Structure formats: C-alpha cells, structure tokens
Amino acid sequence: MTAAVLSAAPGRGRRVPQPRVPTLEGLLPTAGSMAVAAVLLAAGALPVLDLELTLAGLLSAVAAGVLARAVPSSSRAARIVAPLAAVAGTALVHAGTGALVTLFLLMPPVVALASGAARAGVLAGVLGSVVATLAPAALSGTPVPGATVLLVPAVAGLTGLVVADLGARARSRAEELDVASRMLSARAQTMTSVIDAVTEQSIIGTDPDGTVRVWNPGAEKMLGVPRAAVVRARSIVDFHVPEELDAAAAEFGTADRLAALVHVAQQNGSDVRDWTYVAADGQQRTVAVAITPRTDDDGAHAGWNFVGTDMTEARATERMKDQFVSLISHELRTPLSSILGYLELVLDDEEGTLSDEQRQFLGTVERNAHRLQRLVGDLLFTAQVEAGRFTLQPGDVDLIGIVRAAEETARVTAAAGGVTLVLDVPEDELVVPGDAVRLGQACDNLVSNAVKFTPSGGTVTLSLRAGWRLPDGTVSDGEVLGAEPVARLAVRDTGVGIPAGEQAELFTRFFRASTARRNAVPGVGLGLTITKAITTAHGGTLDVVSAEGQGTTFTLTLPR
C-alpha cells in the first residue's frame, strides 16, 4: 500500500526522545568531588587524623563510581546502593580527617539519591548525612558540634526534596511528551490509512506553490501516475488542461495558472466545481474538484487540498439526457403547431356550423394541447438551464403587476377548487431589475402550485414587501444602512405541506413530494426547478418553510 501521507518535517517535537542517564542520577559529581578531596589531601590542604579511614572512604567512593558504571542506570544498585556507598565513603573521609568541610562531599550522593529514588532517596540521604556527620565521634572519638549535626542533615534533606520535586516534574513532562508523541504518531497513521483507503476519489495535497506533496491511490487510479513519480516532482497544474486554466486566469485577472485554479477557494475558503484533469495516457476526465486551503500548526498557509470525484460518465449522461429532452421537445412543437393551428381554424367558425357540444369538446382538446405546449416549454427551459444556455432579457420589472397578474391567472382555478386567494401588495410600485417574462413565470409557478396543493376551504396569500437583506442573510422590513435592498414575495398556503425529509429535494428536476403523489396533484416536477433557476439567475433566493398538514410558504427574495 502506498504511504500517502508524507513523513512529518524534522523537529517539531514529533520524535520520541531517547532515554539517557541524567547527570544528577549519575555519580560523576561524586567522583569529581572525591577526586578534588584526594588532591587536597595529597597537597596537605586537609588534615589527616586517621589515614586508614580516609583511604577507606576514598576507596568506597571509587567503588561506588565503579558500581554505578557497571550496572544499568535504572537499577536499584545504581540509584540507591552506589550513592549510599558514596555517602559511606564521605563518612569515612570525615572521620579520617575530622574536617567539617568534607561534609560538602555529601551533596552529590544526596542529590543522586533524591533524583534516583524520590522521597525514599531523600530519607536515605538525610539518614546517611546524619551518619556521616556523626562518624568522627563514632569512629575516632572526635567531638562534632551539635549545630553541625542538625544543620547538615537539614540542608541535605531540603536539597533532596527540591531535587526530588524537580525530578518528578521532569519525569511527568517526559511522560506527557511521550504520550503526545504516540498520539501524533497514531493520528498520522490513521490519516494515512484513511486516505489510502480512498480509491475512487483523488486526494491531492500541494505546497503553496502547487508542488504535489500528497497523492493517494485514488489519484493514482484516476490519473494513471504512481505516487513516487509525482510527489515533490510535479505541480498540480501539470494535470490540468492549460487552455482551461488560461481561460480561468483571464476571467479572474491573473496571469498565473495555479492562482486561477485556487482563486475562488482563496476568496471563499473553499470551492467545488468541474475541472478537466489530463491522465497519463492523455485522456481527459471531467472531475468535480473540492479545493480548500491547508494551514500548518501555527495557522500559516501551508498549501492546497484537491479532492476530486470523476464525473466524466455522469456529465456525459447528463448531456445526453439534455440533448434528448431538447430534441424531443423540439420535435413535439411541430405536431403541436398543426394541432393548435387547425383547432384555431375550426373554432374560428364564422358560419356558426359548430354545435355547443362540439365547441365544448374542441375547447377541451385545445386546453390539453396548451397544457402539452407548456410542458414542452418547461422541458426545453430546464434543458437550457442545465446546459447553461439560459439567458435573461433584462429590464425594469414592477413586481406588483407581476403578482397581480399571477393572482388573476390563478383566480379561476382557485375559485373552482374552493380556495380563497388573498393579495397583500404595497400601494407604490416595487421595481426590480430582471426579465419580466421569466419573473412572471416564476410567480405563476408559485401561485399555481399553492392553489394546486391547497384543499377546498383553504387560503393562499400573496404578500409582496420591500426589505433589506443583512449580511447574515436575514431580511429586515425597515431600512438598514449598508444592507442590500430587496423585494420579498411570500406565497403562503394552508395546503397539504411537504414532509421535512423531502424539502431538500424540492428543487430537483422531476421530483414530486410524497404528499403530491398521495393526493394525486397533477404535475411533472419541473415548476419549482424552473422557479429556482429563474430566481438564481436574478441573484435572488428561494426559501421554503413547510409543515405537513399545515401548509407551505415559499419566499422569493430578489435584489432591487
């Protein structure tokens, strides 16, 4: 398996520290201080009352040093026995010389005891220092001042406590560091295994300059290039179509291809769109790429992540579907021309040869032919939207007129279904920039939908208001400085409602809510798709709030 995640940069505390013998726990200070004492003795700077005791003391210290070197540093012998031997050596030297100054030789072994055996070591050090202080009185009958007997063990004990505490803290930090290092290592391992497990999506990580640093098995499969040939050697732009990047660079006003690729992600924090990848065999793949910036531990920009899903087949299928819909719709228009044209000729019965019943039947034919015509128009329109060929005829649109017209259109159907239509519009004009025909179509769709989904006895309310959209997306009825002026049309019904779980799919082509199917409400599921597309093309939003069995409110918000 390919290791997708690169090893961490050196340093940064990710390496587990190697154990070593701490200076305090070793007997180097003891050996050093004993050597100094030996020199002072040889030079006559220290008195020698009993040569045998003095030599025995120095030899004990040497033996302690040898022992400490010979056994493992963590062993009881190294941590306790050797320092105690050094304390014993100090006691003998003290007894042999009778010099109080030799009690300074206690400090290194006392520190070593406290460092190596914590509180027990401190106690041993105190007891040892008592013994060493009293040694001249015990071994050679030389009196020791009482203050010395109290002071030396007290200083030794306090020193030992400080050292033991420092040692405990140091050990605790070392343990924390060890745990943190293990956790980091485990996390990196988890990330590696997760990224390596992704074989159907490409995950590519780069440096800020676009040099590839992460290349997962999905990227290998999609682009046909092994990780080893890419990491640190190739740039992400090498796998894009240059012309596509150049076009994006021209659009965003930059000369740099990488800057063009990450432009939107840099502006918005993330970006998902189709790009064309070029595989090793030259084949082009349409890939939906999610681009996000990556930061390091300090929050500084560290590069880019590109997570890609191969959409080549899906997009080809969508194109085929759109072409099919377009073709069928186109072909349906010609027979519809004949049906509607000849119907018009027959119904234009100047001589009055048609009976009322015949006229009624032909009226039914005409109504259904128009229904078919609307359906063909909707199909063609959605195909244009999907293909990105939908254009607006811009102008100034008075929304009050649009809403009144929609109410008028729906009035007959509403009355027939026992639904009350309520119109609530401002008295002044409310003008937005846009395409009057398309906005009329959007409004008609919302109102006719509301009427269709409201049972007899219900109400559909059309409210039109001026408002101001705040940066957080909420709309205020009162003017707010700096907020975007908008127009808001709310179409509220008391109908069957839309189940909460289906609301996210409402604007998908051909989607029909279960309440629509259950209540046999006619339709093919294109109206809301079209309304949403028109709203989006005008820079607006279309929101829905619905409760099953209580009703639905669609709110169309347009910039003005």
Next chain:
Amino acid sequence: MLVADDEDDIRALVGVAVRRAGCVLAASVADGESALASARAELPDLAVLDVSMPGRTGLEVCAALREDPATAGIRVLLLSAGASPDDVARGLAAGADAYLPKPFAVADLVGGIRALSTGQPA
C-alpha cells in the same frame, strides 16, 4: 407569396393563413433548394420559410436570398420550433424580417403576413 416547410400539414396551414391575409400563394415547397429555386423564378413579395428543412435550412435560404441582388428585396418570415432568444437572434442575423416560433397562433401568422406583404414591419 412563397411557402417552404417540410411538414405537409404546416404548409397547408400556412397556405390558409396566406389566403386569409388576402394574398396569393405562388409556390409551396418542402425543401430549401426548391425554396431558393422558386424564389429566384417567382420573385415573390414574401417567403415564409421553416428553419429546419432538408437540404438548405431556412436560415441558409434566407442568407442566400439576401446575397443575390435579384432576390435581396424579398421579405422573409421564418417559422421555427426553436423559441429561445438565441434562436430568434440567429434568424434575424440571417436577414429575416420576422421570426415566429412554433407552435404559433394562426391569427399571429395572418397578421405577420399582412404586415410584411404591405411593406410594414411585422
């Protein structure tokens, strides 16, 4: 008056509209080549052309009529199943005087023929 459409029914329907507009039908053909030949032979005041025809399309016939000084003065009304703004723009760019998307109301077609045959804009 010249009518060109590969659909017999539409051709007949346009024929009715021509009569209702008070005009005389000089030729009724089903493809682009025949439309061009008839236009050159008959020099009608108005040609009603379908955009999608075998051989030359209505757009090509229109452009060819405009290029030839002898036929450049013939007024052209295009009929098409393409109803998008782009379709209309392409038709007018080819030199058409009017563009009527299918399905159309016969009354609109009659009005268009009347306007164009009397030299007024549709």
